Amino acid sequence: MVKESVAVIGSGNWGSVAARMAGQSCLEKPDLFERDVPMWVFEEQVDGRNLTDIINEKHENVKYLPGAKFPENVIANPDLIDTVEDATLLIIVIPHQFLPKTLNTLKGHINPKARAVSLIKGVEVVGDNINIFAKVIERELGIRCSALSGANIANEIALEKFSETSIGYADRKDGEIFQKLFDRPYFRVSIVEDVEGVSLCGAMKNIVAIACGFNDGMNWGDNTKAAIMRVGLLEMKRFCQDFFPSCKDATFVEESAGVADLITTCLGGRNRKVAAAHAETGKSFEQLEQEILGGQRLQGTGTAKEIHEFLSHKGKVDNYPLFKTVYEIAFENKPAKELTSRL
Ligand SMILES: NC(=O)c1ccc[n+]([C@@H]2O[C@H](COP(=O)([O-])OP(=O)(O)OC[C@H]3O[C@@H](n4cnc5c(N)ncnc54)[C@H](O)[C@@H]3O)[C@@H](O)[C@H]2O)c1
Numbered sequence: 657m658v659k660e661s662v663a664v665i666g667s668g669n670w671g672s673v674a675a676r677m678a679g680q681s682c683l684e685k686p687d688l689f690e691r692d693v694p695m696w697v698f699e700e701q702v703d704g705r706n707l708t709d710i711i712n713e714k715h716e717n718v719k720y721l722p723g724a725k726f727p728e729n730v731i732a733n734p735d736l737i738d739t740v741e742d743a744t745l746l747i748i749v750i751p752h753q754f755l756p757k758t759l760n761t762l763k764g765h766i767n768p769k770a771r772a773v774s775l776i777k778g779v780e781v782v783g784d785n786i787n788i789f790a791k792v793i794e795r796e797l798g799i800r801c802s803a804l805s806g807a808n809i810a811n812e813i814a815l816e817k818f819s820e821t822s823i824g825y826a827d828r829k830d831g832e833i834f835q836k837l838f839d840r841p842y843f844r845v846s847i848v849e850d851v852e853g854v855s856l857c858g859a860m861k862n863i864v865a866i867a868c869g870f871n872d873g874m875n876w877g878d879n880t881k882a883a884i885m886r887v888g889l890l891e892m893k894r895f896c897q898d899f900f901p902s903c904k905d906a907t908f909v910e911e912s913a914g915v916a917d918l919i920t921t922c923l924g925g926r927n928r929k930v931a932a933a934h935a936e937t938g939k940s941f942e943q944l945e946q947e948i949l950g951g952q953r954l955q956g957t958g959t960a961k962e963i964h965e966f967l968s969h970k971g972k973v974d975n976y977p978l979f980k981t982v983y984e985i986a987f988e989n990k991p992a993k994e995l996t997s998r999l
């Protein structure tokens with residue numbers, strides 16, 4: 657049997673955890689996977705040194721995942737094309753705003769037999785056209801792409817606290833090989849034939865998390881937060897029914913990618929945290945992202961804007977009052993206190 661070679665594109669907070677898990681599996685399953693896991697690092701200076709050099713010396717991403725050690729087979733590489741050259745399994749895990757440029761660089765350099773999995777939470781919107789990122793990756797790289805998403809706050813998984821995730825696949829064999837790659841005693845992976853449902857839940861829950869952050873910043877309490885989550889889940893489902901009718905209902909309730917991710921992200925995620933600070937201080941999201949996240953990137957505000965643009969083109973903005981209000985608070989200076997009047 658031919659072994660799979662794994663490469664990771666991305667090395668942020670979740671990217672580093674994904675590389676850590678893949679590295680552990682590659683060491684433990686030498687019959688299935690080649691030992692070394694190259695990880696692409698968008699090079700930057702930390703204390704006057706290349707982050708890549710620090711990672712390879714300390715086996716730790718001191719900027720994006722301090723305190724967690726990589727196994728020694730995870731090797732940071734600042735050269736994107738060199739990172740992917742031998743890969744048959746690609747883990748793509750970068751903030752969604754950087755995907756187009758990254759895919760452009762990768763075009764023509766991927767093994768045509770490779771398969772990818774996208775861990776990115778967001779959507780591509782161009783006018784009245786919307787795509788999940790697994791499809792964008794397939795379109796740009798010409799390889800099949802699955803999607804992994806779930807109730808997965810990276811810092812908790814780095815500490816090997818138990819969590820679950822979902823992999824949405826189109827070809828079952830892809831789902832199974834990525835399941836073997838990610839499965840850890842502390843990370844339970846289920847596979848489901850629903851790439852769109854898994855991807856869209858992961859993207860849209862970030863808009864609801866922003867609303868829950870406003871809730872926390874306004875000190876409205878847990879009952880209001882539950883109401884926001886309920887309405888948010890309904891809008892997520894409505895969006896899938898309206899525009900992606902092949903999404904499976906079961907993904908919303910039975911998969912970690914569905915309601916479980918909605919709950920964790922509305923309780924403990926970065927989108928929630930920064931939105932709470934916005935409601936408390938009135939500072940812009942850009943400023944707060946820099947002040948609070950130390951280089952990590954928000955996905956929810958971008959997704960709120962992208963979904964708003966798409967719904968505007970479709971003439972359906974008013975069918976999604978929660979999504980609409982989050983957009984208006986984040987981008988049109990509407991006061992956060994107006995959120996509940998739209999629920
Ligand atoms: N962090 C989590 O808990 C978590 C969990 C599940 C899913 N996700 C999703 O995973 C994706 C990646 O998130 P993350 O937490 O790994 O990243 P992050 O938020 O830590 O972002 C920082 C990363 O962006 C990179 N970056 C900065 N500028 C860049 C550029 N111009 N080009 C390319 N890369 C650049 C940095 O080098 C760094 O690796 C997101 O879509 C996120 O929603 C995150």
Ligand SMILES: O=P(O)(O)OC[C@H](O)CO
Pocket residue numbers: 777806807808809810862865917920921924925926927928955
């Ligand atoms: O920290 P957030 O808000 O980007 O959310 C992280 C994950 O998506 C939770 O599953």
